[in-house]
Amino acid sequence: MKYTQLGRTGLKVSRLVLGTMNFGPQTDEPTSHAILDAALGAGLNFVDTANVYGWGENKGRTEEIIGTWFAQGGGRRDKTVLATKVYGNMAGDGDPWPNHDRLSAQNIRRAVEASLKRLQTDYIDLYQFHHIDRRTPFEEIWQAVDVLVQQGKILYAGSSNFPGFKIAQANETAARRGSLGLVSEQCLYNLAERRAEMEVIPAAQEYGLGVIPWSPLHGGLLGGVIKKAGEGRRSASGRSAEALTDPAVRAQIQSYEDLLDKHGLDAGEAALAWLLSRPGITGPIVGPRTVEQLHSALRALEVELSAEVLAGLDEVFPGPGPSPEAFAW
Known part of the structure; x- marks a missing residue:
């Protein structure tokens, strides 16, 4: 397993992050535990969840599944x-x-206590703000976080879905208080969605945040969806199926899959490997529903993309260009 430091912290984390959103709604508890065991056995040590996962009437269920896994012991x-x-x-x-x-x-205090109970642990390594809160000043947020750090209930704070200017605002406020501030940002970032390169990733790099991309396969669209459908393995569904009804999108995805076929690369593994090659990226979140899907994601760690492949991917999915030069008049 390959490891890196989480932003400007001393914390060593795996280059892939195990996302658990499917635990509960799509993956039952025994299978979820098997995935967690397989991940840990492979050296994947970074597990991401959220208090609302489980959704609907089952909000909190995903944290509970992780908690019962921790309760089995064995370190x-x-x-x-x-x-x-x-x-x-x-x-x-x-x-x-x-x-x-x-x-x-008030809600941060309440939510931490509830998550700790569901997770059956006495501390959380990385406590992330799932979205920005336009109603609450950062002074109040950091006051609550500082108390939790002093109590040993959380170690670090991170953000999710923050724009670049909010990353700056959050960390400038923290600096005035003498607080560590955000150490990571979890954002939507993949080959087909590169807007994070405009401001989010540059802001994260400027403030020393690790970047944790979610939806690395863009809802399955980058996982070889056309090829799999043609081979009868799996047809597109949900967001992928809807996107492919657009002729321009379908042509782009076909070009992407043709490029990778030419070089003998698996589409999903290549999409993850591309993210791993990007500057400032800690590790993408993978959300396997089965142990087999986890093993497929782990293979991406061994994939080396050639300069020719990287250039071809940029041609199929052109990014916005370097910041700030690309945005100058």
């Missing part, structure tokens, strides 16, 4: 860098009590 918790998130309303659906969501000091 599982000590070997795991655990990340979870706060923001979404955890009150029952149709019963949206005020102060049960967002980033008020």
Whole structure:
């Protein structure tokens, strides 16, 4: 397993992040535990979740599944860098009590305690703000975070889905307080969605944040969806199927798959390997539903993309260009 440091921290994390969004809604508890065991056995030590995962009436279920895995012992918790998130309303659906969501000091305190209980642990390595909160000043957010750090309930704070200017605002506020501030940003970033290169990733690099891309296969669109459908292995569904109804998108994905076929590369593994090659990237989040999907993702760590392949990918999926030069008049 390949490791890197999480941003400007001393924390060593695996170059792939195990996402657990499917645990509960699509993957049952025994299979989820098998995936976690296989990941840990392969040296993958970075596990990402959120308090709302499980969704609907089952919000919190994903954290509970991870908690029952930790409870089996065997050093599982000590070997795991655990990340979870706060923001979404955890009150029952149709019963949206005020102060049960967002980033008020009250909700942060409540949410941490609830997550610790579900996760069956006494600390969270990386506590992430799932979205920006326009109603709560960062002074209040950092005051709450500083207390939790002093109590030993969290070690570091990170953001998710923050624009570049909010990363700057958050860390400038933290600096005035003498706080560490954000150490990571979890953002949408993949070959087909490169807008993070405009401001989010440059801001993260400027402030020493690790970048953790989510949806590395863009909802399956970059996983060889056309080829798999042609071979009868699996047809496109959901966002992938909808996107492929656009002739321009379908032509682009076909060009992508043709390029990788020419070089004997698996589409999904290549999409992950491309992210791993990008500057400032800590590691992409993979969300396997089965142990076999996990093994496929792990193979991406051994994939080396040639200069020819990288140039071809840039031709199929051109990025916005270097920042800030690409945005000058």
